[in-house]
Amino acid sequence: xxxxxxxxxxxxxxxxxxxxxxxxxxxxxxxxxxxxxxxxxxxxxxxxxxxxxxxxxxxxxxxxxxxxxxxxxxxxxxxxxxxxxxxxxxxxxxxxxxxxxxxxxxxxxxxxxxxxxxxxxxxxxxxxxxxxxxxxxxxxxxxxxxxxxxxxxxxxxxxxxxxxxxxxxxxxxxxxxxxxxxxxxxxxxxxxxxxxxxxxxxxxxxxxxxxxxxxxxxxxxxxxxxxxxxxxxxxxxxxxxxxxxxxxxxxxxxxxxxxxxxxxxxxxxxxxxxxxxxxxxxxxxxxxxxxxxxxxxxxxxxxxxxxxxxxxxxxxxxxxxxxxxxxxxxxxxx
Numbered sequence: 001x002x003x004x005x006x007x008x009x010x011x012x013x014x015x016x017x018x019x020x021x022x023x024x025x026x027x028x029x030x031x032x033x034x035x036x037x038x039x040x041x042x043x044x045x046x047x048x049x050x051x052x053x054x055x056x057x058x059x060x061x062x063x064x065x066x067x068x069x070x071x072x073x074x075x076x077x078x079x080x081x082x083x084x085x086x087x088x089x090x091x092x093x094x095x096x097x098x099x100x101x102x103x104x105x106x107x108x109x110x111x112x113x114x115x116x117x118x119x120x121x122x123x124x125x126x127x128x129x130x131x132x133x134x135x136x137x138x139x140x141x142x143x144x145x146x147x148x149x150x151x152x153x154x155x156x157x158x159x160x161x162x163x164x165x166x167x168x169x170x171x172x173x174x175x176x177x178x179x180x181x182x183x184x185x186x187x188x189x190x191x192x193x194x195x196x197x198x199x200x201x202x203x204x205x206x207x208x209x210x211x212x213x214x215x216x217x218x219x220x221x222x223x224x225x226x227x228x229x230x231x232x233x234x235x236x237x238x239x240x241x242x243x244x245x246x247x248x249x250x251x252x253x254x255x256x257x258x259x260x261x262x263x264x265x266x267x268x269x270x271x272x273x274x275x276x277x278x279x280x281x282x283x284x285x286x287x288x289x290x291x292x293x294x295x296x297x298x299x300x301x302x303x304x305x306x307x308x309x310x311x312x313x314x315x316x317x318x319x320x321x322x323x324x325x326x327x328x329x330x331x332x333x334x
Contacts, residue, residue: 043070043073043074043132043133043134043149043150044149044150044152044157044169044305044307046168046169047073048081049066049069049070049073049159050066050147050159050167050168050169051065051066051084051085051161052161052162052163052167053085053161053162053163054085054086056334057334058085058093058161059144059145059146059161059162059334060096060097060136060138060145060186061085061088061089061092061093061097062085062161063136063137063145063146063147063159063161063186064088064092064097064108064136064186065083065084065085065087065088066134066147066159066161067108067133067134067135067136067147067186067187067188068083068088068103068104068106068108068133068188069081069083069084070132070133070134070147070149071106071133071188071191071193072104072106072193074132074133074310075191075193077104077193083103083104088103091103092108097136097145097186099186104193105191105192105193106188106190106191106192106193107188107189107190107191108186108187108188108189109186109187109188109189110184110185110186110187111184111185111187112183112184113182113183113184113185115183117179117180120179120180120182121179124137124148124151124156124179124182124185125151127185127187128148128149128150128151129151129208129220129222130206130222130310131187131188132150132308132309132310133188134147134148134149134150134158134159135147135148135185135186135187136148136185136186136187137158137177137182137185138177138182138183138184138185138186139177139178139181139182139183140181140183140184141181142176142177142181142334143334144162144176144177144334145161145177145334146158146159146160146161146172146175146176146177147159147161148172148185149169150169152305152306153214153217153305153306155171155172156171156172156179157169157170157171157172158170158171158172158175160174160175160176160177162175162176162334164176176334201227201228201230201231201287201289201291202225202226202227202228202285202287202291202292202293203225203226203227203293204223204224204225204226204283204285204293204295204311205223205224205225205226205311206222206223206224206310206311207222207223207224207262207283207295207310207311208220208221208222208223208308208309208310208311209281209295209297209299209308209309209310209311210271210281210297210299210306210307210308211299211300211307211308211309212299212300212301212302212304212305212306212307213271213272213274213299213300213301213302213306214301214302214303214304214305214306215274215275215276215301215302215303216272217271217272217306218270218271218272219271219272219306219308220263220266221238221262221263221265221266221269222261222262222263222266223261223262223263223311224259224260224261224262225255225259225260225261225262225283225285226258226259226260227258227259227285227287227288227291228258228287231258231287231288231289231291232255232256232257232258232287232288233255233256233257233258233259233260233285233286233287233288234254234256234286234287234288235252235253235254235284235285235286236252236253236254236255236260236262236283236284236285236286237250237251237252237253237283237284238250238251238252238262238265238269238281238282238283238284239251239281239282240269240271240274240279240280240281240282241279241280241282242277242278242279243277243278243279245280248274248279249268249269249270249273249274250268251265251268251269253265256288262283271301274301275301276300276301276302276303277300277301278298278299278300279298279299279300279301280296280297280298280299281296281297281298281299282294282295282296282297283295295311
């Protein structure tokens, strides 16, 4: 039976295939662990994430609060609506938004962007893939900041805290700033509230998985497979199963290391080649002690916009170098 799209489970699914990957799955004995439902929610649907800045000059603070609110929602925190401009102010504001601050077990950092527009766009696309909660994007020329939320079907979207701009998620073209004018950003560098995907010595960290793939569009494979100290990953396997639980694409590796990037499978799992229909994305880890962990999540391929979710780890793996940011330099803005 297919799982509900909004409830991802760690489980075992019986198949008739004789392939090595399926044979391994048939041998697994795992507990089913429900992940927080928020992890599978499409953040492009506004659940109450956005608001306007309370006064002039606090656009960076309001945008940071919206970013932290979305991350708290992803973490499954029940009090995520309590993240507001006022609640964040005491930790983050001193006449402008600090380059580094902590709020409710989440650490925020700052970095600069390349001046070249194409390089800048590539960096922002990668940042959004790794930070589903979004990033605070700042344009010094205005000066003004927005919460950059996602890059979907070739368009950047944001929530602009300025009162003159429509509420909620809007295309960046409708905002007070532009990608070309943006020069720096704030991001959540670590998060100790996140859900942990583990089974004894094994864990999946920062793994991206599909909810819906637009027909003909791909999805980059990302995330890290890791084993505990004293063990190595003897096998990492991934597959896309069809509606009959038969593998249509698969990849496998024997890393024999304690940490291994799933990005190595990116060229072998070609989501853009899948016809419309229902599928399951599966990742199976086995370590040198014989422990096995299996992640399975249903997704669709259709004409609708692509949507993905990210499995976060409790140690906050979604990090970036802070670049040349100066900790004493703060930004206010519009």
